[in-house]
Amino acid sequence: MTIPDQPTRRLLATALTLGLAGAVPAQAADPVDQKLQEYRQAAQTFGKTLKGELQAAMKQGGPMAAVSVCNQRAPEIAARLSEETGFTLRRTSLKPRATPPSDWERAVLEDFEARRADGEPPKSIEWHEVATVDGEERLRYMKAIGTQEVCLTCHGSNIDPALEAKIKKLYPEDQATGFEKGDIRGAFSITAPLGG
Ligand code: HEC
Numbered sequence: 001m002t003i004p005d006q007p008t009r010r011l012l013a014t015a016l017t018l019g020l021a022g023a024v025p026a027q028a029a030d031p032v033d034q035k036l037q038e039y040r041q042a043a044q045t046f047g048k049t050l051k052g053e054l055q056a057a058m059k060q061g062g063p064m065a066a067v068s069v070c071n072q073r074a075p076e077i078a079a080r081l082s083e084e085t086g087f088t089l090r091r092t093s094l095k096p097r098a099t100p101p102s103d104w105e106r107a108v109l110e111d112f113e114a115r116r117a118d119g120e121p122p123k124s125i126e127w128h129e130v131a132t133v134d135g136e137e138r139l140r141y142m143k144a145i146g147t148q149e150v151c152l153t154c155h156g157s158n159i160d161p162a163l164e165a166k167i168k169k170l171y172p173e174d175q176a177t178g179f180e181k182g183d184i185r186g187a188f189s190i191t192a193p194l195g196g
Pocket residue numbers: 051054063064066067070071072074075091092093095096097098099100145146147148150151152153154155176185186187
């Protein structure tokens with residue numbers, strides 16, 4: 001093998017640098033990856049905001065007061081974030097209290113249960129697809145929500161009777177009880193046009 005002389009080496013190095021510089025922006029601009037980052041951020045903001053308000057309300061007025069926070073603030077926070085981001089953002093579950101899943105959401109939630117049964121921890125379980133809806137490409141995203149200790153007060157098996165009565169009054173069709181720590185309580189679901 002012959003070792004290239006100095007000018008040839010410099011030429012090769014320049015060609016390599018230019019080649020790499022050309023390749024990098026094309027990768028970073030992938031529209032699905034970019035939008036997924038925004039979705040993950042929105043889901044995180046939704047979860048954190050709600051949990052913060054829930055914990056504050058539990059501390060201040062106990063679970064009876066906190067039910068009202070979930071009842072009023074969850075839909076409000078979802079609506080505000082949807083407005084700010086332009087995404088359609090919500091929570092859903094196979095055993096819903098307020099927001100039953102659509103057909104495709106149900107299929108994804110069932111897949112999440114299978115992944116959980118295979119040992120995947122809820123916090124790393126997510127999914128996405130690009131679907132054509134009415135001729136428009138939309139990016140659909142779901143992220144599992146795990147059940148923590150604090151959730152059992154209102155979603156567990158031994159719910160205080162007065163609290164249970166209040167929940168039943170607000171949600172006569174409630175199915176969201178009997179959960180255990182580590183179960184998948186539900187999922188964030190986010191959709192938006194891919195191009196917009
Ligand atoms: C003080 C009672 C209370 C506690 C504690 C609570 N929730 Fe809920 N949860 C509710 C109520 C009420 C709703 C219905 C809210 C609505 O109208 O969107 C709800 C709805 C949900 C939903 C939406 C899907 C569905 O079933 O309709 C998810 C997901 C959820 N809760 C997860 C959790 C998680 C995770 C925790 C713990 C971090 C938690 N909840 C703690 C009362 C509670």
